Amino acid sequence: xxxxxxxxxxxxxxxxxxxxNTNQTRNCFQNYTDYFKCISAKGEDYxxxxxxxxxxxxxxxxxxxxxxxxxxxxxxxxxxxxx
Amino acid sequence: MINYLTYLTTIFNDASEPWQLGFQxxxxxxxxxxxxxxxTIGFYLIVISFSVFWVIMSVIYYYSSSKNPIAYKxxxxxxxxxxxxxxxxxxxLIAIAFPSFRLLYLMDEVISPTLTIKVVxxxxxxxxxxxxxxxxxxxxxxxxxYMIPESDLELGQFRLLDVDNRLIVPVDxxxxxxxxxxxxxxxxxxxxxxLKLDAVPGRLNQVSFLAERSGTFYGQCSEICGxxxxxxxxxxxxxxxxxxxxxxxxxS
Ligand SMILES: [Cu+2]
Numbered sequence: 424x425x426x427x428x429x430x431x432x433x434x435x436x437x438x439x440x441x442x443x444n445t446n447q448t449r450n451c452f453q454n455y456t457d458y459f460k461c462i463s464a465k466g467e468d469y470x471x472x473x474x475x476x477x478x479x480x481x482x483x484x485x486x487x488x489x490x491x492x493x494x495x496x497x498x499x500x501x502x503x504x505x506x
Numbered sequence: 507m508i509n510y511l512t513y514l515t516t517i518f519n520d521a522s523e524p525w526q527l528g529f530q531x532x533x534x535x536x537x538x539x540x541x542x543x544x545x546t547i548g549f550y551l552i553v554i555s556f557s558v559f560w561v562i563m564s565v566i567y568y569y570s571s572s573k574n575p576i577a578y579k580x581x582x583x584x585x586x587x588x589x590x591x592x593x594x595x596x597x598x599l600i601a602i603a604f605p606s607f608r609l610l611y612l613m614d615e616v617i618s619p620t621l622t623i624k625v626v627x628x629x630x631x632x633x634x635x636x637x638x639x640x641x642x643x644x645x646x647x648x649x650x651x652y653m654i655p656e657s658d659l660e661l662g663q664f665r666l667l668d669v670d671n672r673l674i675v676p677v678d679x680x681x682x683x684x685x686x687x688x689x690x691x692x693x694x695x696x697x698x699x700x701l702k703l704d705a706v707p708g709r710l711n712q713v714s715f716l717a718e719r720s721g722t723f724y725g726q727c728s729e730i731c732g733x734x735x736x737x738x739x740x741x742x743x744x745x746x747x748x749x750x751x752x753x754x755x756x757x758s
Binding site for chain 1: 619620621624638639646648676686688703708710712747751755
């Protein structure tokens with residue numbers, strides 16, 4: 424079989440012991456808030472923050488992400504994003 | 507030669523067929539476990555049914571009022587008998603519970619997934635999002651999957667079952683599905699892969715599965731969700747990992 428090269432790496436966010444159940448709603452939300460807490464503390468270019476971004480993109484439906492983004496813009500996001 | 511080989515090739519049953527009573531062929535370890543548990547319990551169910559009916563029929567036959575007119579005088583109470591018919595079913599239930607729970611927790615386990623796919627149920631179609639490979643521009647691969655209407659069916663396609671855009675997954679990879687609904691309750695079900703999970707608005711449900719062989723697996727929405735509930739089928743196509751990468755490159 425010939426080697427297939429791709430710009431993509433088959434990799435996703437792993438198991439998280441804080442969310443061992445079928446219900447992963449909080450896993451998505453936690454990673455979203457953690458990302459924005461992380462970048463407000465360390466700045467947008469701080470590499471370790473990227474992990475949270477990857478996680479919430481993998482777990483949150485796109486519709487939810489845009490809704491959260493809107494809420495952040497309007498200041499109605501239901502959690503503190505201060506570090 | 508090719509003809510000869512096709513006789514040896516197994517054709518798997520991966521879609522429901524008219525008047526089908528049995529299971530579809532398994533394509534995932536989870537579903538193989540479910541079928542095995544079902545068959546094992548089914549065997550003991552037949553054994554138990556035969557013995558219970560045998561006892562009942564014997565009692566009716568030997569203790570009928572014509573044959574045994576005063577049986578009630580001596581058969582009003584039997585401690586040993588009552589203990590036996592209380593404890594035996596309890597033991598049987600325990601014997602069923604152990605393999606059942608073992609399978610339940612095995613299937614619950616999310617074993618280091620290689621891929622996360624988000625499944626969103628809508629009135630009345632499914633949409634799929636592959637967001638593991640987010641590029642810097644923020645694009646994710648997402649598409650809607652609508653049933654092909656009867657008028658557009660091509661030869662060999664399944665009526666009420668085929669869709670325009672299939673959910674493509676790599677074979678032999680642990681895949682995590684994040685399932686949710688965007689309007690009302692739906693349920694994502696694919697029998698051959700042993701999947702059935704409710705799509706609940708505002709909640710993310712997680713399942714993991716592994717496709718053991720390449721193939722096309724069919725399923726349907728399994729929670730009544732409105733007038734076109736019966737017209738939002740699910741098609742999962744399992745392909746080899748290199749083919750999956752090729753598809754990914756073409757899809758983005
Ligand atoms: Cu539905």
